[in-house]
Amino acid sequence: MNALAALGGLRTVGLDELNARAELQTRVDRKYIVPARDLPAVLHALPTGSDVLEIGGENALRYASQYFDTPTLDSFYGAVRGRRRRFKVRARTYLDSGGSFLEVKTRGARAATVKDRVPVTGDELDDEAVAYATDLLADAGIPGAARLAERLQPTLVTRYRRATVLLPATPGGDPSRATIDTELTWIAADGAVLQLPSSVIVETKSGQRAGALDRALWRQGHRPAKVSKYGTGMAALHSDLPANPWHRALSRHFRHGTIARGIAPGTASVPA
Known part of the structure; x- marks a missing residue:
């Protein structure tokens, strides 16, 4: 948490204000893998007028994501092969x-x-969730949407602590948001656990123009990285899977992580 200490000096905003100013459900994402030791300098470079999301008195909140894929990993291979009509659920x-x-x-x-x-209850896909996923995949023009959705099963869990920053508009642009993820953990379906304590994933979310944090990161020598929490995590935990799109991230950052195997999914030894 010390790496995020600089956020304490920012004005706080609630979720309603954040969404009203920069909801950005349709956006361009740029991801950066930043050494944790460099994060304080990045945060101190945030432009004047930056705000941080606060919920329940906390500005670094715990998240867990259960990813679903088919038995043949259609979602994963769509990312590996760079398919235009790829998806994640x-x-x-x-x-x-x-x-x-x-x-x-x-x-x-x-x-x-x-x-x-x-909204859903829990992290299982019931009939209503499958129907919802089917409709969205079909709307995106993904072939065989119904069959894909019906075959989805739990594949990977990610856990992390996230801070969300609202950044002021750049000249000619709109306000943007960014997320900063620490305490990165991946949990495979077989219980293998990967932790990446020395790295932070920063993701900027803006329109077509780069946002204020992108420019601050560039000035400090950080460039966008090809990384996907799902795809890169799967490749890191399963050596038999192709990893070409994320080779650089895996060799530069994920090799510093720690992998524990033989841990049953959901046990107390996995950080909550």
Whole structure:
């Protein structure tokens, strides 16, 4: 948590204000893998007028995401092969507030990410959730949407602590938001656990123009990285899977992580 200490000096905003100023469900995402030791300098470089999301008195909240894929890993291989009509399906749980949402991410025009979501109970896909995923996949033009949705099963869990920053508009642009994820953990379906304590994933979410945090990161020598929490996590935990799109991230950052095997999913030894 010390790495996020600089956020304590920012004005706080609630979720309603954050969404009103920069909801950005359709956006361009840029991801950066930053050494944890460099994060304080990045935060101190945030532009004047930056705010941090606070919920229940906390500005770094615990998240868990259960990713779903088919037995043949259609979602994973769609990312590996760079398919235009690729997708991700996950149940995201806000561990501090208890809310859960089923999220379906697809690719829109000009490489924009389109994310739709609906509240769910728990992290299992019931008939209603499968129907919802089917409709969204079909709307995105993904072939065989119904069969894909019906075959989805739990594949990978990610856990992390997230701070969300609202950044002022750049000249000619709109306000943008960014997320900063620490305490990164991946849990495979077989119980293998990967932890990455020395790295932080920063994700900027803006329109077509780069946001204020992108520019601050660039000035400090950090460049966007090819990384996917789902795809890179799967490749790191399963050496038999292809990893070409994320080779650089895996070799530079994930090799510093620790992997524990033989741990039953959901046990207390997995950080909550």
